[in-house]
Amino acid sequence: MAVTQKLYPRGTVKRIVKAQSNRNVSKNADILIFLDYMLFMQELMREASIRSRKAGEKNISPSSVRKVTERTLRRFKG
Template structure:
């Protein structure tokens, strides 16, 4: 069975940006889940933006247009 959460990759990214952090045992799973929720919100907002422009496909312009708002909402 294929693993859903890429643990070593997540740990490498966390270590790159926070070199002195010592994550707990399942921290990479939590980081990965937060990342997936962010992508879900971004995709949903981009889809709404495309529908408002009466287009059937989501393009990079739609994603760029809603990215700032989604980042602000996800900051927590």
């Protein structure tokens, strides 16, 4: 049987969430948290890429990421 590589350390995610919210994390909640995080990062990079192209930059700059972060965070607010 092939050994699969973990995408992220589940225990670490659970500990971080527990420390921030003072609550235990159910069995698969950490997976949903990680997937939501990945969707957020994908959207953030897409928006930053669009913004940097409009500004005539060849690469994504930290300033273009900063400018789209707040708008992207608003979209992902639950």
